[in-house]
Amino acid sequence: MTLEEAKKAIKEPDQQAMELCKRRWDSIAKPLHSLGKLEDNLVKIAGITGSADIHLEKKALVTMCADNGVVEEGVTQTGQEVTAIVTDNFLNKKATASILCSMAGADIFPVDIGVAAETHVIDRKIAWGTKNMTKGPAMTREEAQQALETGISMVEELKNKGYSLIATGEMGIGNTTTSSAVASVLLNEEVEKMTGRGAGLSSEGMTRKINAIKKAIEINQPDPTDGVDVLSKVGGFDIAGMAGLFIGGAVYGVPIVIDGFISAVAALAAARICPLVKEYMLASHVSKEPAAHLILEALGLSAPLHCDMCLGEGTGAVVLFPILDLACGVYNGMSTFQDIQVEEYKPLA
Numbered sequence: 001m002t003l004e005e006a007k008k009a010i011k012e013p014d015q016q017a018m019e020l021c022k023r024r025w026d027s028i029a030k031p032l033h034s035l036g037k038l039e040d041n042l043v044k045i046a047g048i049t050g051s052a053d054i055h056l057e058k059k060a061l062v063t064m065c066a067d068n069g070v071v072e073e074g075v076t077q078t079g080q081e082v083t084a085i086v087t088d089n090f091l092n093k094k095a096t097a098s099i100l101c102s103m104a105g106a107d108i109f110p111v112d113i114g115v116a117a118e119t120h121v122i123d124r125k126i127a128w129g130t131k132n133m134t135k136g137p138a139m140t141r142e143e144a145q146q147a148l149e150t151g152i153s154m155v156e157e158l159k160n161k162g163y164s165l166i167a168t169g170e171m172g173i174g175n176t177t178t179s180s181a182v183a184s185v186l187l188n189e190e191v192e193k194m195t196g197r198g199a200g201l202s203s204e205g206m207t208r209k210i211n212a213i214k215k216a217i218e219i220n221q222p223d224p225t226d227g228v229d230v231l232s233k234v235g236g237f238d239i240a241g242m243a244g245l246f247i248g249g250a251v252y253g254v255p256i257v258i259d260g261f262i263s264a265v266a267a268l269a270a271a272r273i274c275p276l277v278k279e280y281m282l283a284s285h286v287s288k289e290p291a292a293h294l295i296l297e298a299l300g301l302s303a304p305l306h307c308d309m310c311l312g313e314g315t316g317a318v319v320l321f322p323i324l325d326l327a328c329g330v331y332n333g334m335s336t337f338q339d340i341q342v343e344e345y346k347p348l349a
């Protein structure tokens with residue numbers, strides 16, 4: 001499906017399914033709304049899937065893996081070769097996200113959407129990394145569109161395989177630099193406010209990172225009203241691929257879980273391309289990256305978890321999975337007021 005077709009296919013979530021789900025929660029023998037965001041997330045899922053019958057047995061994490069030409073500017077603590085190593089490690093439980101997935105009963109789908117080396121994961125390579133955005137656009141508009149469409153098609157494939165919940169993740173040395181650039185443009189905020197130390201960076205490194213982002217924005221002049229333009233000029237294949245996952249979730253009625261800062265920036269870009277996509281994403285945690293909470297605020301989302309995590313790879317999103325499983329267990333298994341023959345709970349005015 002093309003991006004244009006996807007945009008046309010997106011509808012409002014199903015209000016009736018949400019209402020039914022709320023009614024089911026309110027009928028359960030416990031104080032009203034006492035499971036808070038656990039309840040809210042299931043109501044949202046009902047609206048996304050169009051059904052109050054909620055089962056989350058098959059869960060997936062898609063990690064979009066890509067390299068970033070901007071690492072030439074000395075904006076990271078580790079070298080670009082780490083991207084390919086961690087990408088392949090997703091396959092053999094040697095990466096944090098793959099271990100978390102096996103513990104949470106989820107399957108991991110690492111996608112090479114633009115790693116600058118050969119890898120052994122799902123091959124959707126658009127290019128061998130992006131160009132250095134301080135010297136010109138990171139990629140062409142066509143490449144950005146291709147990355148978005150890759151994300152959309154991954155959701156279609158996983159839905160056809162029976163997956164009902166998808167977490168978003170990434171691996172790409174230098175992608176907090178591109179994320180901060182995209183966030184700065186989309187929110188029209190100072191680069192300094194949007195930039196953190198990523199996977200660990202010295203103070204001199206931070207100065208280089210901020211200067212590189214400013215230079216990239218200055219030279220490329222991305223149009224903040226055009227999400228595809230911003231992604232292509234100062235983004236990366238991984239961020240655009242994840243933005244595609246969010247758009248795909250809205251097209252195919254599959255809830256998509258946001259991870260940390262990088263994933264949230266992708267969600268923001270997706271929402272700029274098509275505002276309704278916001279209704280199809282679930283927040284998981286608030287990353288320790290300084291601007292993460294601002295991105296979630298801009299999306300109008302409130303994350304249930306505050307773990308001071310800042311790892312990426314989809315780790316925080318996968319941590320939400322067992323919590324949603326627990327919510328689902330109560331939703332599907334708990335007795336109702338009718339079962340225990342108690343008049344419905346009436347809160348005090």
Ligand SMILES: Cc1cc2ncn([C@H]3O[C@H](COP(=O)(O)O)[C@@H](O)[C@H]3O)c2cc1C
Pocket residue numbers: 075076077078082086170171172173174175176177197198199200311312313
């Ligand atoms: C060994 C290693 C494993 C990682 N797994 C995720 N990231 C995280 O760090 C990177 C972003 O930080 P920056 O922009 O500072 O490079 C991304 O790959 C992100 O997923 C890692 C980083 C490293 C070094």
Ligand SMILES: O=C(O)c1cccnc1
Pocket residue numbers: 176197198199259260261262263287288289292309310311312313
């Ligand atoms: O929050 C994130 O996604 C993040 C932060 C730092 C490094 N890697 C990922």
